[in-house]
Amino acid sequence: MTTTASSPTTTTTTSLPTTTTTAPPQADRSAAYIYELNPKLTPVNYDSPALLPPSEDMGMEYIDRMTFICDSPTYWMWPLGLFSDGKDSKQIWTGPEGTMTLAYQGSYHILDPYDKKERPIRDVVALHPPDILVIALGINGISFMDEAYFTQEYKDLVTDIQEISPDTIIIFQSIYPITQKYKYYGSITNAKISAGNSWIMAMAEELGCSYLDTFSVLLNDEGMAKDELMLKDGLHPNRDGLTLILDYIRTHAYLD
Numbered sequence: 001m002t003t004t005a006s007s008p009t010t011t012t013t014t015s016l017p018t019t020t021t022t023a024p025p026q027a028d029r030s031a032a033y034i035y036e037l038n039p040k041l042t043p044v045n046y047d048s049p050a051l052l053p054p055s056e057d058m059g060m061e062y063i064d065r066m067t068f069i070c071d072s073p074t075y076w077m078w079p080l081g082l083f084s085d086g087k088d089s090k091q092i093w094t095g096p097e098g099t100m101t102l103a104y105q106g107s108y109h110i111l112d113p114y115d116k117k118e119r120p121i122r123d124v125v126a127l128h129p130p131d132i133l134v135i136a137l138g139i140n141g142i143s144f145m146d147e148a149y150f151t152q153e154y155k156d157l158v159t160d161i162q163e164i165s166p167d168t169i170i171i172f173q174s175i176y177p178i179t180q181k182y183k184y185y186g187s188i189t190n191a192k193i194s195a196g197n198s199w200i201m202a203m204a205e206e207l208g209c210s211y212l213d214t215f216s217v218l219l220n221d222e223g224m225a226k227d228e229l230m231l232k233d234g235l236h237p238n239r240d241g242l243t244l245i246l247d248y249i250r251t252h253a254y255l256d
Helices: 032-037 059-063 121-127 147-164 190-207 239-250
Strands: 066-070 109-112 117-120 132-136 169-173 210-212
Touching: 059 239, 109 121, 117 121, 121 147, 132 147, 147 169, 147 190, 169 190, 190 210
Parallel strands: 066 132, 132 169, 169 210
Antiparallel strands: 109 117
16 A cells, blocks of 8 residues: 655745824813803814814914914904014914904905005915915994804805915814903803804804814813903904914824
8 A cells, every 4th residue: 555645734824014003183172161160161072183283383484374364352462463574474364453354354455464455355365376275253243243144254264265275275263252341242252252252163164174183272261262362452463462372383283
């Protein structure tokens, strides 16, 4: 009888490539407890895809890329010399009196900082297409504009800008809080402002823009703007407040 020995079996193991995934940055929830303490405030939707999360500090080079269409609380960044070019900066676009009202954006003439002539907003955008445009409007309309009116005017402005300057990155900035020292507190409250900010965030999602939660930056535990960050009028952030806002913008950056 002949016995045939079986050949040894060779097994080959193929290693699969490993893929490392980086978790997306998490929203800045540092002020979440303030909304829990103050239920009259509309809380921030921290799950919104429009909300800009924390980033590395992008420095003044990032701020230098920005133009602000704004009302008076943000306007003061210019006279206080908080931009790289100081008072020679062309980064603040608003009315000749240093403010504007959202409700009149369709017909209002702002001061073109390049030649000091008054022009419609859309004409200034066409003449000087911004790299990054921050929309910082709303405090002058929130007392009398309901959600439908507010969002109609806001969207009208933004969609026109998107058509005129399609390469411009547009960021919506929340309305800043106020203190009870503001002479019209009552007709404007932080409850109204936070509700308006929720409309702004929803529009950012709808229109493919980003959103900065600068409202929360200035809040104290009572749901009011911190007195030490505001001028005595209770409406306008002071130098420290606006510097804090710019620091927040630098560290919650839009990353190309």
